[in-house]
Structures are given as C-alpha cells and as structure tokens.
Amino acid sequence: MxxxxxxxxxxxxxxxxxxxxxxxxxxxxxxxxxxxxxxxxxxxxxxxxxxxxxxxxxxxxxxxxxxxxxxxxxxxxxxxxxxxxxxxxxxxxxxxxxxxxxISMIFQEPMTALNPVYTIGEQIAETVCLHQKVSKKKGRERAIEMLELVGIAAPSRRINEYPHQLSGGMRQRAMIGMALSCDPxxxxxxxxxxxxxxxxxxxxxxxxxxxxxxxxxxxxxxxxxxxxxxxxxxxxxxxxxxxxxxxxxxxxxxxxxxxxxxxxxxxxxxxxxxQERLVPIKGTVPNMNELPKGCYFSPRCQEAMDICHQEEPPSYQLEGDHIVKCWLWEQEGVRLP
Amino acid sequence: MSKRALSSILTSIKKMPPMIIICFILLFAMIAAAVFLPFLEAIDPYTQNLLGRLAKPRFLDPASKYVLGSDPIGRDLLSRTVYGLACSLVIGALGVIIGTVLGVSLGMLSGLGGGILDNIIMAVAELQQSIPRTLILIVVVVLVRPSVTVMIVVLGVLSWNGYARLVRGQILSIREEEYVLCSKALGASQFYIAVKHVLKNIASPIIVLSTSNLSSIILSESTLSFLGVGLQPPAVSLGLMISSGRDHLATSWWLTIIPSIVLALLVITTSLIGDWLRDVLDPQLRHGA
Missing domain, CATH: 3.40.50.300 (P-loop containing nucleotide triphosphate hydrolases)
Incomplete structure (x- = not known):
C-alpha cells in the first residue's frame, strides 16, 4: 500500500x-x-x-x-x-x-461536553471563529447551517437555546454539528x-x-x-x-x-x-499497575498455553490484513517485527 | 455586549420581582443622597450649635429647625446621616474592589499555578479563616491609626480569602470539565479557554460574592466604629452615630434609630439585590430547566 x-x-x-x-x-x-x-x-x-x-x-x-x-x-x-x-x-x-x-472529536456525554453557560449557537460559532477569521454574523449563519445538517428542526430558533434545554439526542446532534463545523x-x-x-x-x-x-x-x-x-x-x-x-x-x-x-x-x-446461554469472559480486566506476566489476557484465557504465562506474544499476520497478537497462531501466521 | 445579551438583561429587568424594584429604588436613592446632598450648603455635619442641642426631628416637632433633629452638641442629624451613609458606601465599594481584585488574582494564581504556590496561598487563607475577622480587625486597627483609607484597605484585604477559595475551587473543577477538553479538541488555545470558559463560569459567583461582601464590609466598619476601634470622632460614620446615640436612647431615640434604619436598609437592599443577581446570572435558573 x-x-x-x-x-x-x-x-x-x-x-x-x-x-x-x-x-x-x-x-x-x-x-x-x-x-x-x-x-x-x-x-x-x-x-x-x-x-x-x-x-x-x-x-x-x-x-x-x-x-x-x-x-x-x-x-x-x-x-x-x-x-x-x-x-x-x-x-x-x-x-x-x-x-x-x-481532526475533530465528539465525546461520550453531550451534556458535559457542551458548556452550560453558552448557547448552542455560540458554541458552534466559536469553533468556526477559532479557525476561520469570520464575522460573528457569518459564524451564526454557519451554526444554523450546521444544525440543519445534523437534522435539528427550527435551527434558527434552536441556536439561541442552552444545552440544558435540549434533549440528549439533540445535544449529541449539536455536538456533532460543532465538531463538523470546520470541515474536518x-x-x-x-x-x-x-x-x-x-x-x-x-x-x-x-x-x-x-x-x-x-x-x-x-x-x-x-x-x-x-x-x-x-x-x-x-x-x-x-x-x-x-x-x-x-x-x-x-x-x-x-x-x-x-x-x-x-x-x-x-x-x-x-x-x-x-436461545443459547451467554458466555461471559471469566475474571476481570487486570489492574494496570499489576499486569500479569506473559500475555496480559492469559489469566482469563480459556486456550492459554504455558508460554502464554511466560512471554508476551508477538503479532502475527494471517491471511489478508488480519493481524493477531496471540501465541496460538505461531504456526500459521507470519511473525511481525 | 451582544444585542441578544442586552435583550436578555432587559427581559430579566421586566421580570424583576417588585421587592427587587423597591430595593433598587432605595439603593439608588441612598447612593444619590450620599453623592449629591453633600454639595448642598445646608448639609454640614460638623458645625456645633449648643443652643439647638438634642432638637427633635420635624416629624415629632413641626417647628424644629432640624429635619431629623440634632445630636447632644447640636450637629444636624440629617447631614451626619448623609455623610455616614457616604462613608459606608465608599468603604464598602472600594473595599469590595480591593478584595475582589486581590482574591480573584490570588485564586487564579493558586488554581492555575498549582504546586507549592497553591499550598502557601491556601494555607494563609485557611489560617485567616480560623481567626475571627473582628479580632484581626481590632488588632490591626489598634496598631495603625484608623482612618477611612485604613478601613478600606484593611477590610478589603481581609475579604480576599472568600474570593480566592471560590475562584480556585471553580478553576479546579472547570479545568476537568469535558467541555474544556472538547474546546481544546476543537482548537482552542489555553488563554482562550481561561477567558472564555473559566472566567465566564466564575464571573457570576464572583458578582454574587461581591454583593454579599459589600454588605458585610459595611457592617464590619459600623461594628468596629460602634465598638470604638473603627473610625474616630470627629469622623462621621453610621456605626459611630449609633454608638454615641445609645447614651440618649431613652430620651432622644432618633439619634440611634435613624442611622440604624439607614444602615439596615443599606445592608438589606444590597444583599437582596445580590441574591436576585445570582438567580438572574444562572442560565439554568433563568430559563427554567
């Protein structure tokens, strides 16, 4: 490639x-x-x-x-x-x-990712203004455009509302609009x-x-x-x-x-x-301070071998672009550096 | 200020409860009286008139020469009240400004700087918090000859820790907010975040704290003057007037009651306005969640 x-x-x-x-x-x-x-x-x-x-x-x-x-x-x-x-x-x-x-980013919790003291419009326009030297009026127009793009009804009214006045879904839409406002x-x-x-x-x-x-x-x-x-x-x-x-x-x-x-x-x-029973993965994610020896998954692994508890596995390339970091594929895969 | 912010302020004025309107009218009347009345020739708080001692106010004796009566050495009570009010307002306003500037900057230093600086600033704040304010004031005022300037500086400086704690706490919590991270992720600089997110979020609690501190500084000054360790005669202060009028409470009650009413009105109006401001400045309360 x-x-x-x-x-x-x-x-x-x-x-x-x-x-x-x-x-x-x-x-x-x-x-x-x-x-x-x-x-x-x-x-x-x-x-x-x-x-x-x-x-x-x-x-x-x-x-x-x-x-x-x-x-x-x-x-x-x-x-x-x-x-x-x-x-x-x-x-x-x-x-x-x-x-x-x-590169832009959207977050998990749209309530906390939007500042409660600014309106939706102000926050979207803010992002636009940070990157493009545009007037406040332009920023506002762009904010309306973005809200329309993310499917919020009556965008020219909505931009004057504060995050807490919107539902969770709408907040996430606004958040997406904000993240996309500068064409990432x-x-x-x-x-x-x-x-x-x-x-x-x-x-x-x-x-x-x-x-x-x-x-x-x-x-x-x-x-x-x-x-x-x-x-x-x-x-x-x-x-x-x-x-x-x-x-x-x-x-x-x-x-x-x-x-x-x-x-x-x-x-x-x-x-x-x-109708099968769900099979959970046994055990819990290890504490990042006390990681196990060898493969970090070995204590929970059903198929663990001796080497898994001793040495960290390398990554193996299998057919296509399939890459796996597990000792089980020592025979079949091509060891990657 | 944007047009919309202005219109939102106008709507909140329209929605102002009658009590707050009364408070504003009273406060403005008191400020206007304190600012403009001293320019009138008739207003003279110092000249003594031994022949007109302890004159009754006009609402008790329509023939009285003095609108609000006179004190035991024949000084005009109206003039003295106006001067006392002016004195309280000046001390309160300048004290609040000193306290706010000092407290907010130290709080920001503490919150944004962190480390040893933060520890030292917060240790001093805590130390001061643990000693009664009146006690510190009395000690300072005994060491330095009290004047209006000294009162302003001392009362102002001593009120720093409330602001510093507030600002520091807010910074520590806002800094971890996801919207700050979000703003950074969309390209904001650190300075931009400090102004746009941190300052904007702490502005309204600071305004609320300032208004409540205004009344507490005014009260502190009056308390000290009342106790005899604040402003000294012949300076005019509401606290001093209340204190000296006490001796004549049985016969000439107006000497104590009138300055007390003025002081009470001043403190009540400023704190009620402060409470109202807190509600107005909070967008969640403003629009109803």
Missing part, C-alpha cells in the same frame, strides 16, 4: 502515565492506520486505552503526568503535508490548526452513543453514516459495543490493556475471530433468535 493513502498512521504509539504506584502503560506499542474516507472501529473494555489513544491523536494527553513515551502519529493534512503530530508541542499554532479543522477530514467519535437510549442511538449512528458519506471524512469510532461497530466500521481494532490484540476487517472480526479475547467478546453478546 502506498503510504500516502494513510490519512492517519499510528506507529508503535506508547502513552504512559506516571502514578504514585509506578508507570501505567495506558497505551503500549499500538499501530494502526486510517485511510481516507473509511471508518475504523476501536473496541475494548473500559480502561483498555481506547480514549487515551484518541487523546494522543489530538495531542491532548494531559501533562505533567501523562506523556507519549514512544512511537509516532503521522497525519496527512488537507494540503497533502505529512505532519508528525507527536512531535508538535500540544498548544503550538500548527497543532491548534489541526484540531477542529483537520477525520472525526474521532469517543463512544458517542453510550449515554443515549437505543432508539436515539440508532438515529445518531444513522446520521453519522449519512454525514460521513456526504462529507467524505474518515472516522475513528471508539466503542465497547460490538453491535455499533458492525454497523459503523469497515475495519476493527480490538484493544486489551493497552495492546492491540486483533486487527481485521469487520467481517473477519465477526465471522472469523482469531484472538480468544475477541471470541470471548462475541460470545458475550446476545444474538436475536438464538
């Missing part, structure tokens, strides 16, 4: 946090890429490093305790320039220009529908798919919900305790999972019409 196709290229990213009880490797040597216009899903349980990955891409890992300890994130801008995000100071003008107008090419959605109920979730997902098609942007969709991933993503990255354990196309993940963790995740999702 030509490097240029990769809009975002995460190479061996390590994001560590210094705590009183030692270094927590929230993200430890992960690699993946996102091509222009495609959606990559990142799945994993709470605390597996999904959100930290997103913050690392935005270069917003909060100091003084958190830092990107290794690896790099490359991003190709609208102008075709390849920027090493991890090398830019977090608040440099260049980084700020990337945030919002190149890459949108990170950090569990955008977790706080919403199922019908609203479906509407929002539908809206996002529709907008992606219309605006042609790439997305990184972070969630713990496999159902959501199956509708949204083309490729899936499965994370566990800061590692990428499996990377494949969405079909391979669902119909041909290779890593025991992915299999476990799928077995714990109910399927409509099947």
């Amino acid at each position: 030509v490097e240029r196709d990769k809009l975002l290229d995460v190479q061996g990213l390590k994001t560590y946090f210094e705590t009183d009880r030692g270094v927590v490797k929230a993200v430890d040597d992960i690699s993946y890429h996102v091509k222009e216009g495609e959606t990559v899903g990142i799945v994993g349980e709470s605390g597996c490093g999904k959100s930290v990955t997103a913050l690392s891409i935005m270069n917003l890992v909060q100091g003084p305790r958190g830092r990107v300890a290794g690896g790099k994130i490359m991003y190709t801008t609208k102008g075709g320039e390849r920027v090493e995000i991890t090398a830019l100071p977090p608040y440099s003008p260049k980084m700020r220009a990337i945030r919002g107008s190149e 090419r890459f949108l990170i959605a950090d569990e955008p529908t977790t706080a919403l109920d199922v019908t609203i979730e479906a509407q929002i997902l539908d809206l996002m798919l529709h907008l992606q098609e219309k605006l042609g942007m790439a997305m990184q969709f972070i969630t713990h919900d496999l159902g959501v991933i199956s509708t949204m993503a083309k490729r899936v990255v499965v994370m566990y305790t800061g590692h990428v354990v499996e990377k494949a196309s969405v079909d391979d993940i669902f119909y041909d999972p290779r890593h025991p963790y992915t299999k476990g995740l799928l077995a714990s999702v109910p399927t409509l019409g099947r």
Whole structure:
C-alpha cells in the first residue's frame, strides 16, 4: 500500500502515565492506520486505552503526568503535508490548526461536553471563529447551517437555546454539528452513543453514516459495543490493556475471530433468535499497575498455553490484513517485527 | 455586549420581582443622597450649635429647625446621616474592589499555578479563616491609626480569602470539565479557554460574592466604629452615630434609630439585590430547566 493513502498512521504509539504506584502503560506499542474516507472501529473494555489513544491523536494527553513515551502519529493534512503530530508541542499554532479543522472529536456525554453557560449557537460559532477569521454574523449563519445538517428542526430558533434545554439526542446532534463545523477530514467519535437510549442511538449512528458519506471524512469510532461497530466500521481494532490484540476487517472480526479475547467478546453478546446461554469472559480486566506476566489476557484465557504465562506474544499476520497478537497462531501466521 | 445579551438583561429587568424594584429604588436613592446632598450648603455635619442641642426631628416637632433633629452638641442629624451613609458606601465599594481584585488574582494564581504556590496561598487563607475577622480587625486597627483609607484597605484585604477559595475551587473543577477538553479538541488555545470558559463560569459567583461582601464590609466598619476601634470622632460614620446615640436612647431615640434604619436598609437592599443577581446570572435558573 502506498503510504500516502494513510490519512492517519499510528506507529508503535506508547502513552504512559506516571502514578504514585509506578508507570501505567495506558497505551503500549499500538499501530494502526486510517485511510481516507473509511471508518475504523476501536473496541475494548473500559480502561483498555481506547480514549487515551484518541487523546494522543489530538495531542491532548494531559501533562505533567501523562506523556507519549514512544512511537509516532503521522497525519496527512488537507494540503497533502505529512505532519508528525507527536512531535508538535500540544498548544503550538500548527497543532491548534489541526484540531477542529483537520481532526475533530465528539465525546461520550453531550451534556458535559457542551458548556452550560453558552448557547448552542455560540458554541458552534466559536469553533468556526477559532479557525476561520469570520464575522460573528457569518459564524451564526454557519451554526444554523450546521444544525440543519445534523437534522435539528427550527435551527434558527434552536441556536439561541442552552444545552440544558435540549434533549440528549439533540445535544449529541449539536455536538456533532460543532465538531463538523470546520470541515474536518477525520472525526474521532469517543463512544458517542453510550449515554443515549437505543432508539436515539440508532438515529445518531444513522446520521453519522449519512454525514460521513456526504462529507467524505474518515472516522475513528471508539466503542465497547460490538453491535455499533458492525454497523459503523469497515475495519476493527480490538484493544486489551493497552495492546492491540486483533486487527481485521469487520467481517473477519465477526465471522472469523482469531484472538480468544475477541471470541470471548462475541460470545458475550446476545444474538436475536438464538436461545443459547451467554458466555461471559471469566475474571476481570487486570489492574494496570499489576499486569500479569506473559500475555496480559492469559489469566482469563480459556486456550492459554504455558508460554502464554511466560512471554508476551508477538503479532502475527494471517491471511489478508488480519493481524493477531496471540501465541496460538505461531504456526500459521507470519511473525511481525 | 451582544444585542441578544442586552435583550436578555432587559427581559430579566421586566421580570424583576417588585421587592427587587423597591430595593433598587432605595439603593439608588441612598447612593444619590450620599453623592449629591453633600454639595448642598445646608448639609454640614460638623458645625456645633449648643443652643439647638438634642432638637427633635420635624416629624415629632413641626417647628424644629432640624429635619431629623440634632445630636447632644447640636450637629444636624440629617447631614451626619448623609455623610455616614457616604462613608459606608465608599468603604464598602472600594473595599469590595480591593478584595475582589486581590482574591480573584490570588485564586487564579493558586488554581492555575498549582504546586507549592497553591499550598502557601491556601494555607494563609485557611489560617485567616480560623481567626475571627473582628479580632484581626481590632488588632490591626489598634496598631495603625484608623482612618477611612485604613478601613478600606484593611477590610478589603481581609475579604480576599472568600474570593480566592471560590475562584480556585471553580478553576479546579472547570479545568476537568469535558467541555474544556472538547474546546481544546476543537482548537482552542489555553488563554482562550481561561477567558472564555473559566472566567465566564466564575464571573457570576464572583458578582454574587461581591454583593454579599459589600454588605458585610459595611457592617464590619459600623461594628468596629460602634465598638470604638473603627473610625474616630470627629469622623462621621453610621456605626459611630449609633454608638454615641445609645447614651440618649431613652430620651432622644432618633439619634440611634435613624442611622440604624439607614444602615439596615443599606445592608438589606444590597444583599437582596445580590441574591436576585445570582438567580438572574444562572442560565439554568433563568430559563427554567
């Protein structure tokens, strides 16, 4: 594949946090890429490093305790320039220009992600004004346009309302409008529908798919919900305790999972019409301060072998673009460096 | 200020409860009296008239030379009340400004700076909090000869810790808000966030605290003067008037009651307006959730 196709290229990213009880490797040597216009899903349980990955891409890992300890994130801008995000100071003008107008982000909880003291319109216009030197009137027009785009009725009235006057679904729509107001090419959605109920979730997902098609942007969709991933993503990255354990196309993940963790995740999702008992994954996610020896999943793994408890597995490339980090594939796969 | 913000202020004025309208009218009347009456020649709080001692106010004795009566050495009570009011207002207003500026800047320093600076500032604030304010005031005022300037500076400076704690606490909580992260993620600079998110969010609690501090500073000054450790005669202050009038309470009650009423009105109006401001400035209360 030509490097240029990769809009975002995460190479061996390590994001560590210094705590009183030692270094927590929230993200430890992960690699993946996102091509222009495609959606990559990142799945994993709470605390597996999904959100930290997103913050690392935005270069917003909060100091003084958190830092990107290794690896790099490359991003190709609208102008075709390849920027090493991890090398830019977090608040440099260049980084700020990337945030919002190149890479944008939407958050899990639309209530807390919107400032309660500003109206929706002010907040959308604010983003526009941060990036483009436009008048307040222009900003307001753009805000109305965005609200219309995200399917909010009577946008010229709604922009004068405060976040608490909107329902959860509408807030998330406004949030999406805000994130998209400067035409980003890459949108990170950090569990955008977790706080919403199922019908609203479906509407929002539908809206996002529709907008992606219309605006042609790439997305990184972070969630713990496999159902959501199956509708949204083309490729899936499965994370566990800061590692990428499996990377494949969405079909391979669902119909041909290779890593025991992915299999476990799928077995714990109910399927409509099947009367089987759900099989949960045994045990709990290990404490990031006391990670087990060998493979971090080995204590919970049904198929664990001796080596799994001794040595961390390398990643293996299987047929196609299927990559799995598990000793079980020692024979079949091609060991990756 | 945008046109819409202005119109929202106008609507809140229209929706003002009658009590607050009365408070505003009273407060403006008192301010106007304190500002303009001293320019009248007839207003003279110092000249003594031993022949007109303890004159009754006109509402008791229509033939009286003094509108609100006179004190034991024949000074005009109306003039003295006006001067006392002016004195209270000046001390209150300037004291609040000093306290707010000092407290907000130290609070921001503490909240944004963090580390040792934060520890020191908060330790001093806590130390001061643990000693009764009146006690500190008495000690300071005994060491320094009390004048209006001294009162303003001392009362103002001593009120810093309320603001500092408020601002620091707000900064610590706002900094962790998701909308700050969101704003950063959409390209805002740190300065922009400090002004647009932090200041905007702490502005209304500061205004509310300032109005409540205004009345507490006015009361503190009167208390000290009443106790004899504040402003000294011949300075005119409501507290001093209440204190000296006490000796004649049985015979000439107006000497105490009139300045007391003025002081009470001043304190009540400012605190009620402060409460109302808090409600108006809170967008969640303003629009009804």
